[in-house]
Amino acid sequence: MTPATVSIGAQFINLLAAVLLLLSFAMLSQRRILSLIDLFAMQGAVLFVSTLVVAFTTGQVHLYYSATLTLVLKVLLLPWILHRLIRRLNVKWDVETLINIPTTMLVGIVLVIFAFNLALPISELAGTITRSTLGIALATVMLSFLMMITRRKAVPQVIGFLAMENGLFFAATSATYGMPMVVELGIALDVLVGMIILGVFFFQIREQFDSLDIRHLEQLREE
Template sequence: MGIPLLAQLVNVLAAFLLLIAFAMLSQRRVLTLIKLLAWQGAALAASTAIVAWSTGQTHLYYSALLTVLLKVILIPWVLHRLIDRLFVRWDIETLINIPTTMLIGIGLVIFAFALATPISQMATTLTRSTLGIALASVLLSFLMMIVRQKAVPQVIGFLAMENGLFFAATSATYGMPLVVELGVALDVLVGTFIFGIFFFHIRERFDSLDIRHLEKLKED
């Protein structure tokens, strides 16, 4: 009886992940976005830990620990400092209005489930039903990157996409090898720092973080 309960827990966490992805899509404030990102990381870590507990894969514990350290604590902290320094706590403008974005998002979720169903029927893992959700949250994060006009939310979208991929890996094959996960984690961290440095440069150059200004860089 224990295993179905754990599987249901994983499903609940997956649903939570999807909910957060939608919340991010509709959220206008940067500070809240960062909090949502931290929550997403926490849900990810929890689901990884449950999978580790139920399957006895010890390396998933490390991976969960890493997720907590990096995605729940370090990166949100770095982003907090960044927006403090840059004074960008203001509301976000979107390219498309939020209800439309949500509708597109629903369409994407349906597409992701349609895509994942044949794959999850073949899979034998405990977490197979969550593959569609993982794919959906990747696509939703991608959508968020497209519709946001400011640089900071785009980076948050990028990080959320990485979360979704990580979740997909855990649910489809019980995670990637630890070495790969370590490498990806390091990449994300370094990427965040580099984005931070770029933010300062972009603002210095254009007095704004609005990426529409980058269009001026195009050669005619």
């Protein structure tokens, strides 16, 4: 492939994919909860732009809708809810990590290599212009998973969960030009409802243990 055959649009999406990965790593290494939410919102914004670009270059109209949905839900609504939650729960403390950050990032790098190699044969099959971003989407999902594993406070875990959904969404737009609208709406609703339920849970957990440290949940197992 020469640069001529790879269109500017595809190159731009590649760039956005890289930024998405960068943001995932930033989230993995971020200690502060408020910055974490900002990073999440930025991830949403990147998704919004990339969906727009895919919609524009391929002319798929329904992608404009899902872009709008992304903007409203992931850039505006969810961060707002999270901010509100933080304020209400009064938890602006530092995020603690289980393993130290360089080690976490090292594990992250290994995951990225794994994901890239996993995606290599699949993206050979895909015919879309943005096929090589599939590896990045996969890596984003895995990194979010890693983030959920390494955190022990409840709110960052939820953010990890949401970021994982971001990765899936990106995989969907980049590999197959988006899911059917019904599915997308359903997922959006799921995320929203899940978010609200988790919010309720937070209050319950804090009421019970006076803290959002989920290590306390270990006490709940059967002796």
